[in-house]
Amino acid sequence: MPKQCFISIVMVLLVSTFCFFTSKYIDYRITALILLMTVSLVAMAFEIFPVLLTAILSGLILNFFFIQPLFTFHITNTEDILLFFMYFIIALVNTVLTFKIREAENKARDKDEKEKTIKLYNTLLNSLSHELRTPIATIIGAIDTLKENKIKLSEKNQNDLLEEIDKASIRLNRQVENLLNMSRLETGMLKLNQDWCDINELLFTVIQKIMPLKNNHIIRFNPDEKLPIFKLDSGLIEEIVQNLVTNAIQYTPKNSIITIKVAFEFNNCVLSVSDNGNGFPENEIQFAFDKFFRLPNTKTGGSGLGLSIVKGFVEAHNGTIKLENNSNSGACFTITIPTETSYLNNLKNE
Amino acid sequence: MNKAEILIIDDEAPIRKLLEITLESNDYKVWLAETGKEGILLAVNHPPELILLDIGLPDKSGHEILKELRTWYAKAIIILSVQSSEEDIVKALDNGATDYLTKPFRTAELMARIRSVIRRNQLQNDNSILTCDDLLIDFGARVVKRNKLLLKLTSTEFNLLALFMKNEGRVLTHQYILKEIWGVGYQTETQYLRVFVATLRKKIEINPNQPIHIITESGIGYRFN
Numbered sequence: 001m002p003k004q005c006f007i008s009i010v011m012v013l014l015v016s017t018f019c020f021f022t023s024k025y026i027d028y029r030i031t032a033l034i035l036l037m038t039v040s041l042v043a044m045a046f047e048i049f050p051v052l053l054t055a056i057l058s059g060l061i062l063n064f065f066f067i068q069p070l071f072t073f074h075i076t077n078t079e080d081i082l083l084f085f086m087y088f089i090i091a092l093v094n095t096v097l098t099f100k101i102r103e104a105e106n107k108a109r110d111k112d113e114k115e116k117t118i119k120l121y122n123t124l125l126n127s128l129s130h131e132l133r134t135p136i137a138t139i140i141g142a143i144d145t146l147k148e149n150k151i152k153l154s155e156k157n158q159n160d161l162l163e164e165i166d167k168a169s170i171r172l173n174r175q176v177e178n179l180l181n182m183s184r185l186e187t188g189m190l191k192l193n194q195d196w197c198d199i200n201e202l203l204f205t206v207i208q209k210i211m212p213l214k215n216n217h218i219i220r221f222n223p224d225e226k227l228p229i230f231k232l233d234s235g236l237i238e239e240i241v242q243n244l245v246t247n248a249i250q251y252t253p254k255n256s257i258i259t260i261k262v263a264f265e266f267n268n269c270v271l272s273v274s275d276n277g278n279g280f281p282e283n284e285i286q287f288a289f290d291k292f293f294r295l296p297n298t299k300t301g302g303s304g305l306g307l308s309i310v311k312g313f314v315e316a317h318n319g320t321i322k323l324e325n326n327s328n329s330g331a332c333f334t335i336t337i338p339t340e341t342s343y344l345n346n347l348k349n350e
Numbered sequence: 351m352n353k354a355e356i357l358i359i360d361d362e363a364p365i366r367k368l369l370e371i372t373l374e375s376n377d378y379k380v381w382l383a384e385t386g387k388e389g390i391l392l393a394v395n396h397p398p399e400l401i402l403l404d405i406g407l408p409d410k411s412g413h414e415i416l417k418e419l420r421t422w423y424a425k426a427i428i429i430l431s432v433q434s435s436e437e438d439i440v441k442a443l444d445n446g447a448t449d450y451l452t453k454p455f456r457t458a459e460l461m462a463r464i465r466s467v468i469r470r471n472q473l474q475n476d477n478s479i480l481t482c483d484d485l486l487i488d489f490g491a492r493v494v495k496r497n498k499l500l501l502k503l504t505s506t507e508f509n510l511l512a513l514f515m516k517n518e519g520r521v522l523t524h525q526y527i528l529k530e531i532w533g534v535g536y537q538t539e540t541q542y543l544r545v546f547v548a549t550l551r552k553k554i555e556i557n558p559n560q561p562i563h564i565i566t567e568s569g570i571g572y573r574f575n
Binding site: 129130133134135136137138139140141142144145148149152153157160161164167168215 | 362363364365367368369371372374375376406432453454455456457458460
């Protein structure tokens with residue numbers, strides 16, 4: 001806005017200076033038209049306030065420098081009084097029209113945004129009802145069958161059903177947690193709770209939690225014992241890794257290998273989760289972290305929340321996240337988080 | 351031992367596993383398909399007694415599969431869906447689904463529906479006399495008896511009851527009933543249906559306020575039990 005005002009004033013001054021020095025050749029009535037054109041040009045591009053400013057300033061300049069008697073705000077000739085008032089009215093009409101056009105534009109934009117929000121909301125509701133009801137259906141159905149057919153079920157079938165209940169509960173819990181995470185991110189209620197943590201231990205805990213979900217997937221993690229301890233929000237890091245690994249389990253074929261790596265590079269904690277599945281379509285990579293984004297033609301399941309939450313949590317740590325395809329096969333997520341470090345050896349001396 | 355064959359088309363592995371174990375423990379033979387394509391192939395190769403079809407499949411929508419199956423498959427198809435929206439269910443029923451269940455469902459309810467549709471598969475539909483509990487309908491003589499007593503029904507009431515009894519256990523959508531009884535063009539006149547169902551209930555139900563024969567499926571239609 002101040003920039004628009006500045007440009008408007010400069011334009012009026014330039015135009016009037018030019019007209020002033022050429023006033024021998026150009027009649028002041030033509031000057032009035034030229035100034036009016038300037039106001040209209042400003043009105044085409046700018047907001048209401050700069051346009052109003054242009055209209056008033058150019059009107060005063062016209063009166064002071066061009067209308068007889070010169071260098072006074074006084075006008076004697078009736079024709080000139082008429083000219084001046086007409087100038088003013090047309091300039092003001094310009095301003096009002098600008099205002100109306102801008103208002104209409106804003107309304108259209110608001111409407112677009114509202115429609116977008118409604119669409120997002122519906123997408124969320126649809127995927128949520130699927131994501132929440134499927135595990136609930138599994139749990140209710142499995143318990144019913146276990147209760148009603150206990151004698152008829154083989155021991156293997158009973159164990160299978162219990163396993164499905166286990167998986168479904170974890171999946172359900174993950175969804176609920178992600179919903180809470182989403183609202184924490186959306187409302188800006190996210191506060192980092194950083195504390196010293198042993199990243200190896202944290203990763204082992206996460207892997208343990210996810211174990212029941214894997215579908216013959218192999219999860220590889222070779223801890224590096226030489227790593228320092230990092231100052232991180234361990235709760236959020238856990239969420240990040242859980243989301244990335246469950247994502248990999250869900251979207252890679254059976255028996256795929258998921259590799260978790262962690263390293264310390266240039267004061268950054270660098271964490272990567274990669275798989276040897278089919279990789280991510282190159283032209284979709286840029287959308288991967290968008291809220292509710294789902295790859296076209298993927299199997300159902302997944303709410304499109306996980307990766308956007310991961311990104312939000314990484315950014316809360318002032319870190320960055322990168323998704324790329326491995327040169328041979330599969331996708332790789334790399335997270336780089338700047339962090340303070342400490343070596344356990346230092347502590348021993350205390 | 352019933353050993354009827356049931357085909358399950360659902361992309362969710364846990365649901366497939368659950369249905370497989372549940373149905374097998376109830377002595378059904380189960381075929382499993384993960385995608386619509388696979389399901390149709392299996393249905394062609396081993397035409398089952400019943401298909402349990404999930405509406406939300408990754409490769410094709412369940413509605414399309416339903417239409418495709420209905421071009422040649424005449425036996426029962428029960429829709430499983432998490433989208434409990436009435437619109438979706440009505441669309442599936444209008445596309446030829448026999449019945450529907452929304453997830454999550456109780457196993458007992460599922461088994462009851464399965465038994466009901468399979469029994470109807472095996473029933474010869476050209477019987478001129480059908481009975482249901484205390485009700486008996488004779489299509490030839492156009493008479494209805496309750497506890498062996500003749501009921502006085504108007505022609506429309508008789509047609510309505512006949513339609514219900516021919517489709518015992520099955521959900522009929524409002525549109526379907528209106529089209530069958532009153533004809534094309536009356537599909538939106540649901541107040542006709544409400545009035546006739548109310549009068550019919552007074553004649554055939556023991557307690558019309560708590561019907562046991564004509565059950566309302568809220569927002570969708572009626573089911574005759």
